[in-house]
Amino acid sequence: xxxxxxxxxxxxxxxxxxxxxxxxxxxxxEEAIAKLKAMxxxxxxxxxxxxxxxxxxxxxxxDLGLWLRNNWGLWRQSPLAQSLDGFDADGKSDRILKExxxxxxx
Numbered sequence: 001x002x003x004x005x006x007x008x009x010x011x012x013x014x015x016x017x018x019x020x021x022x023x024x025x026x027x028x029x030e031e032a033i034a035k036l037k038a039m040x041x042x043x044x045x046x047x048x049x050x051x052x053x054x055x056x057x058x059x060x061x062x063d064l065g066l067w068l069r070n071n072w073g074l075w076r077q078s079p080l081a082q083s084l085d086g087f088d089a090d091g092k093s094d095r096i097l098k099e100x101x102x103x104x105x106x
Contacts, residue, residue, distance in 0.1 A: 009043040012067060025072045028083040032072070032096050033103050049104040057097045065093040 015024045015035065026032040037045065048056050057065075068074060074081050074089040084092040 009041040009047070010063075011041065012064075013039050014071065015039075023071050025078050025080055027079045029080075029096065029099055032068075032080060033100050036096075036100050037103070045104060048101060051101075053098055053101045056101050057094055060097050061090075061094070065090075065097055068093045068096055 015038070016022070017024050024035075026035050040048075048060075051059075069089045069092070072078060072080050074084075074092045081089070081092060084095055087095060
């Protein structure tokens with residue numbers, strides 16, 4: 001009999017600015033990857049690592065990717081969005097997700 005799945009593994013724990021109460025937005029891709037590693041549950045990180053990159057990017061597009069677009073200013077011109085010049089918000093979140101996946105493979 002297998003253990004039940006941990007529902008908390010999909011919970012995000014983003015860093016919050018204590019002065020404003022806002023989610024801290026990374027400044028660049030490297031910082032975004034580091035923040036994702038810190039925000040996500042270790043079990044979810046293992047699950048992501050085991051997936052093929054394109055499968056992860058496709059399945060994460062409408063949940064984690066949407067969260068990134070909405071909360072990290074990818075629709076606006078946040079510093080992170082500006083550092084990913086040349087992409088629309090969907091393309092920016094896709095690039096973050098794929099680079100994040102690659103970082104887990106190291």
